[in-house]
Amino acid sequence: MKQTKIPAVTINRLSFYARYLFLLNLKDVNVVSSTQLARACGVNSAQIRKDLAYFGQFGVRGIGYYVKDLLAELQRILGLNKKWRLGLVGVGNLGAALLRHTHIHHPGYTFVNAFDHDPKRIGVQVGNLIVDPVDEMEETVKTAGIQIGVIATRNKMAQQSVDRFIKGGVRGILSFATVQLQIPPDVHIEHVDFILKLDALCYRLTAN
Amino acid sequence: MKQTKIPAVTINRLSFYARYLFLLNLKDVNVVSSTQLARACGVNSAQIRKDLAYFGQFGVRGIGYYVKDLLAELQRILGLNKKWRLGLVGVGNLGAALLRHTHIHHPGYTFVNAFDHDPKRIGVQVGNLIVDPVDEMEETVKTAGIQIGVIATRNKMAQQSVDRFIKGGVRGILSFATVQLQIPPDVHIEHVDFILKLDALCYRLTAN
DNA sequence: TGCTGTGAATAGTTTCACAGCA
DNA sequence: TGCTGTGAAACTATTCACAGCA
Numbered sequence: 001m002k003q004t005k006i007p008a009v010t011i012n013r014l015s016f017y018a019r020y021l022f023l024l025n026l027k028d029v030n031v032v033s034s035t036q037l038a039r040a041c042g043v044n045s046a047q048i049r050k051d052l053a054y055f056g057q058f059g060v061r062g063i064g065y066y067v068k069d070l071l072a073e074l075q076r077i078l079g080l081n082k083k084w085r086l087g088l089v090g091v092g093n094l095g096a097a098l099l100r101h102t103h104i105h106h107p108g109y110t111f112v113n114a115f116d117h118d119p120k121r122i123g124v125q126v127g128n129l130i131v132d133p134v135d136e137m138e139e140t141v142k143t144a145g146i147q148i149g150v151i152a153t154r155n156k157m158a159q160q161s162v163d164r165f166i167k168g169g170v171r172g173i174l175s176f177a178t179v180q181l182q183i184p185p186d187v188h189i190e191h192v193d194f195i196l197k198l199d200a201l202c203y204r205l206t207a208n
Numbered sequence: 209m210k211q212t213k214i215p216a217v218t219i220n221r222l223s224f225y226a227r228y229l230f231l232l233n234l235k236d237v238n239v240v241s242s243t244q245l246a247r248a249c250g251v252n253s254a255q256i257r258k259d260l261a262y263f264g265q266f267g268v269r270g271i272g273y274y275v276k277d278l279l280a281e282l283q284r285i286l287g288l289n290k291k292w293r294l295g296l297v298g299v300g301n302l303g304a305a306l307l308r309h310t311h312i313h314h315p316g317y318t319f320v321n322a323f324d325h326d327p328k329r330i331g332v333q334v335g336n337l338i339v340d341p342v343d344e345m346e347e348t349v350k351t352a353g354i355q356i357g358v359i360a361t362r363n364k365m366a367q368q369s370v371d372r373f374i375k376g377g378v379r380g381i382l383s384f385a386t387v388q389l390q391i392p393p394d395v396h397i398e399h400v401d402f403i404l405k406l407d408a409l410c411y412r413l414t415a416n
Numbered sequence: 417t418g419c420t421g422t423g424a425a426t427a428g429t430t431t432c433a434c435a436g437c438a
Numbered sequence: 439t440g441c442t443g444t445g446a447a448a449c450t451a452t453t454c455a456c457a458g459c460a
Contacts, residue, residue: 006415007451008408015407019386033419042388046453049421061459062419078407079414093305100301109406148409172409174402178227180250188412190405194382197398198317199223199286200216201356201380204396206287207214215429241441254431257443270438270441 010051014074016041017048021071033064084108087146087170089115089161090153091124091131094176098152099127112144117157134164141168151175162189218259222282224249225256229279241272292316295354295378297323297369298361299332299339302384306360307335320352325365342372349376359383370397 020040024032038045052058058073059065075081088095091114099111114126117134124131132140141149141164149165151158151173158177165173166187173189175181178196183189228248232240246253260266263285267273283289296303299322307319322334325342332339340348349357349372357373359366359381366385373381374395381397383389386404391397 009451011408011411012404014411015404018407035419040388044453046422046455047451050452053421057421059420061421062417063460064419077411079410080407082410082414084406084410093308097301097305108410109403147413148406172413174405174409176402180248188409190409192400192402192405194384194400195317196220196223197382197400198292198356199226199288200219201382201396201398202287202290202292202316203219203222203285205355205380206290217429243441252431254433254444255429258430261443265443267442268438269436269443270439272441 006054010054011078013041013043013047013051014078017051018071018074018078018080021067021074024067025071029067031064032067032070034059037065080108082108083110084148085110085112085144085146086148086150087111087113087115087137087141087144087165088150088152089134089137089165090151090157091116091121091126092152092154095150095152096126098150099129111150112146113140115140115161117153134161137161137164138168141165141170146170148172148174151177151181153177155179214262218262219286221249221251221255221259223286225259226279226282226286226288229275229282232275233279237275239272240275240278242267245273288316290316291318292356293318293320293352293354294356294358295319295321295323295345295349295352295373296358296360297342297345297373298359298365299324299329299334300360300362303358303360304334306358307337319358320354321348323348323369325361342369345369345372346376349373349378354378356380356382359385359389361385363387 017037020037034045034048038048055077058070086109088098088111091099095114099114111129113132114129115132115134115137116122121131122133146168147170149170151161153161155177158175158179159181162173162181162183166183171187173183173187174192175189176192178193181189225245228245242253242256246256266278266281294317296306296319303322307322319337321340322337323340323342323345324330329339330341354376355378357378359369361369363385366383366387367389370381370389370391374391379395381391381395382400383397384400386401389397
């Protein structure tokens with residue numbers, strides 16, 4: 001499938017396009033041109049055509065793209081047509097917020113287990129889940145078929161949590177921790193780091 | 209100060225370097241080379257030297273960088289040596305988690321006000337703050353001297369909240385919403401979008 | 417006519433490689 | 439000697455511009 005190495009920015013944009021196409025589809029819009037899509041997503045129209053060209057030809061010359069079809073193609077390309085089973089470790093403020101988060105536009109993601117190392121939190125219900133102890137992680141991750149591990153622990157516990165997910169067979173990690181994490185080459189990791197974003201704002205506000 | 213346009217990726221890396229230097233400083237390490245720093249941050253050493261070169265010369269040939277000095281320089285460059293007053297709108301699961309978040313390594317950021325549009329939430333204490341109604345935003349943002357506005361509302365309310373912050377004089381926005389937001393050219397915005405990151409993981413896990 | 421798809425041109429970023437200096 | 443600082447080279451990404459087709 002992957003003819004060549006697709007840049008991460010392209011994947012993020014595809015995800016963004018898919019979101020907008022989803023909205024257009026809700027509004028019963030049938031056709032959209034790369035120029036319209038570009039305006040809505042704040043990018044150049046050639047960019048959109050190039051991004052799509054990595055994966056094939058999805059448009060009709062003189063017309064544009066059929067919204068339903070392109071949306072379906074993008075969902076297939078990104079893997080959003082499947083169900084994804086998520087595990088969470090660290091049921092603090094952030095972790096609990098994630099569990100209670102309603103994924104309206106993304107019914108494909110479900111948290112199936114939550115873990116914590118703090119005995120006071122174990123057995124407590126958060127959202128739809130009962131918090132499990134971290135020492136059951138490896139086993140539970142295997143039996144529950146968890147595919148993506150979400151790290152919402154303190155930095156100190158992050159590496160240990162990653163290791164446990166990986167031992168359980170997880171190949172994708174979403175980390176909210178602000179430390180570098182060691183992972184084997186066949187595992188993918190994405191970082192969500194809003195302090196970094198705040199720092200960028202400070203810089204822009206300071207540097208005029 | 210800003211001789212040329214500094215790329216956003218460079219700013220993010222500087223922030224990352226600063227974090228690591230902060231840790232080194234805690235451990236009383238005095239000197240670090242670009243090679244050591246590079247290994248710790250997972251980048252090329254020339255990259256670090258180039259990133260720093262945008263702002264000046266901070267090293268000593270044959271030695272490396274003095275940790276304390278470089279940290280201070282980076283904090284000055286990024287504006288992290290100042291105190292920043294943040295306002296939050298949307299005290300749902302995520303917003304409440306942010307208010308309760310302890311910024312151990314970043315004492316420069318403080319939430320000074322929280323707003324919500326839901327009457328049931330107004331007057332309630334979350335973290336150290338009492339939730340205020342959104343229709344007081346413009347006024348409160350001015351009097352409280354809020355410099356950065358954080359958007360943690362539902363997508364529907366996001367644009368309205370941005371507008372209110374900007375009317376109150378805010379020039380920097382951190383948005384957790386997943387919609388495009390309209391802002392005037394003198395306002396800076398950063399997006400935190402973990403669904404986009406999850407989508408990227410799905411793609412990588414799907415595309416093998 | 418009015419769009420897509422794409423080669424070519426441009427712009428931006430990273431890495432190499434080494435001069436220059438403590 | 440062993441590092442930084444930096445021009446040049448290599449690489450990557452974006453945008454232009456237009457051929458090709460419904």
